[in-house]
Amino acid sequence: MEPLIAKNKARLAGAARTAHGTSAMMGDISGAYTWKTHILVPVVTVFAILSAGPLQAFPLYVRQLVDAGVFNWACDQGVRTCPEQEEALQDLYTSTFSAQMRFFILVGLAYDMYGARVASCLGALTAGLCFVGLAFMSSLDSQAWPLTQRIVMYFCFLFADLGGNLASYSLLGWMWHYPLLQTSFIGLSNAATQASGALGFVFDTLAEDGYTIVETFLVLAGLSLLSGLVFMLSCPTKRETLTQAGRVLNTHPTSLDVYSIVGWLAIKHSVKEAVGVFNLYPVQNTCMLLYISFFMAGVLTCFSGLEARYRALFDPDDAESLLAAYAALMAVLGIGLNPAAGLLFDYFGFVNIFIFTSFLALLVPLTLMVPIFWAQLLNIIFLVTWFSLFLNVISRYSVTFAPPDFFGTFTGFLTSLAGIAAYLADAILEQHSLISTAALTMLVGWGFSVYLAVIMHREDGLPYKPPKNRFG
Numbered sequence: 294m295e296p297l298i299a300k301n302k303a304r305l306a307g308a309a310r311t312a313h314g315t316s317a318m319m320g321d322i323s324g325a326y327t328w329k330t331h332i333l334v335p336v337v338t339v340f341a342i343l344s345a346g347p348l349q350a351f352p353l354y355v356r357q358l359v360d361a362g363v364f365n366w367a368c369d370q371g372v373r374t375c376p377e378q379e380e381a382l383q384d385l386y387t388s389t390f391s392a393q394m395r396f397f398i399l400v401g402l403a404y405d406m407y408g409a410r411v412a413s414c415l416g417a418l419t420a421g422l423c424f425v426g427l428a429f430m431s432s433l434d435s436q437a438w439p440l441t442q443r444i445v446m447y448f449c450f451l452f453a454d455l456g457g458n459l460a461s462y463s464l465l466g467w468m469w470h471y472p473l474l475q476t477s478f479i480g481l482s483n484a485a486t487q488a489s490g491a492l493g494f495v496f497d498t499l500a501e502d503g504y505t506i507v508e509t510f511l512v513l514a515g516l517s518l519l520s521g522l523v524f525m526l527s528c529p530t531k532r533e534t535l536t537q538a539g540r541v542l543n544t545h546p547t548s549l550d551v552y553s554i555v556g557w558l559a560i561k562h563s564v565k566e567a568v569g570v571f572n573l574y575p576v577q578n579t580c581m582l583l584y585i586s587f588f589m590a591g592v593l594t595c596f597s598g599l600e601a602r603y604r605a606l607f608d609p610d611d612a613e614s615l616l617a618a619y620a621a622l623m624a625v626l627g628i629g630l631n632p633a634a635g636l637l638f639d640y641f642g643f644v645n646i647f648i649f650t651s652f653l654a655l656l657v658p659l660t661l662m663v664p665i666f667w668a669q670l671l672n673i674i675f676l677v678t679w680f681s682l683f684l685n686v687i688s689r690y691s692v693t694f695a696p697p698d699f700f701g702t703f704t705g706f707l708t709s710l711a712g713i714a715a716y717l718a719d720a721i722l723e724q725h726s727l728i729s730t731a732a733l734t735m736l737v738g739w740g741f742s743v744y745l746a747v748i749m750h751r752e753d754g755l756p757y758k759p760p761k762n763r764f765g
Contacts, residue, residue, distance in 0.1 A: 409529055479635060
């Protein structure tokens with residue numbers, strides 16, 4: 294099977310598109326929701342949050358890792374904590390977060406291949422097993438087993454976060470059951486991802502009750518494994534999801550499932566066709582890629598040392614207040630703003646919301662460079678708001694510029710490319726780890742977002758018609 298999307302662009306323009314650039318629905322849009330789905334959706338949302346990955350909240354519990362002696366191989370023999378240890382943990386956070394972006398295509402491929410039920414269960418189980426690994430490694434004598442602890446914790450953090458992201462895709466299984474609320478379900482999925490920042494409260498609460506970091510990781514492992522069971526019992530199967538998608542798009546469900554035809558070989562063709570989809574609108578996609586890359590490189594650089602920076606700039610009470618604000622806003626705005634973003638997209642349109650997020654992207658580096666308490670508080674507000682909206686921007690961007698059955702793979706492909714570029718940019722920033730340098734990198738990313746907004750605002754800036762699936 295040849296990569297038809299890359300080979301024949303003219304054949305892709307086969308369906309109508311709405312004024313805001315979203316795919317038009319040509320079939321039955323009455324939906325397939327019942328009282329049962331109304332109950333299951335909020336239940337699955339809660340468990341998607343509980344099975345979230347550990348990286349969003351990392352700046353909030355890094356102090357507990359330090360106190361537990363994790364990575365104290367960086368200290369002198371017999372010394373439990375030292376500044377070099379904190380730097381090593383910050384490097385772990387930065388490297389695993391950027392690696393999570395580079396390997397995000399695995400999340401999209403798994404969702405497209407297995408569907409919401411199996412993929413989300415697999416993600417939750419992966420996260421649970423990795424939390425067990427983190428618990429074991431945290432109890433290890435770091436100075437006796439330095440290399441083992443570094444390697445195993447790196448992969449455990451990486452795959453725990455990828456698993457948590459895949460678990461949040463559990464909500465997308467109902468996206469076609471509620472065809473007029475698709476953006477809201479995308480928002481719920483993104484909310485579950487962002488709300489993982491609230492895990493910082495779990496670490497703090499359990500620490501106050503006398504639990505060690507090892508025991509906390511085991512508690513989170515149990516929650517993830519329980520979530521996997523809930524997903525397997527409640528989420529729709531791949532066949533059910535594609536059946537509803539076929540009804541809405543007036544297409545036979547089999548035409549939406551390339552994996553049922555060529556199996557694992559479809560991964561090879563999916564990657565080829567992802568390149569083909571990218572080349573349909575090379576300027577827009579390249580700008581989006583560079584926007585994500587530079588901006589996220591700056592964000593990772595400055596927020597990997599969030600706690601240390603606040604403690605260096607302010608007294609302990611103010612530093613704790615800022616860290617608490619970060620955790621609270623990441624959770625509250627993540628849960629509240631992400632689902633509401635779907636309504637904002639429908640009302641104001643994709644391009645207008647993108648312009649607003651671009652404006653927020655300018656405010657983030659500007660406030661970051663002001664070493665005043667209220668400015669840093671505003672910086673947190675702007676960043677969390679930007680992140681909440683931007684998660685939905687990426688999802689809607691994929692819906693706009695990719696075939697309907699290619700959502701997961703194209704989102705993962707774009708994010709993985711951005712992760713590779715962000716890794717290269719971060720390697721440069723490591724040589725100049727000043728906040729001003731990180732802010733400058735974010736401003737470069739903001740410049741690409743402005744150029745992309747100008748292009749998309751033109752008459753030919755958005756696709757008038759979405760690519761069709763490769764069989765329909």
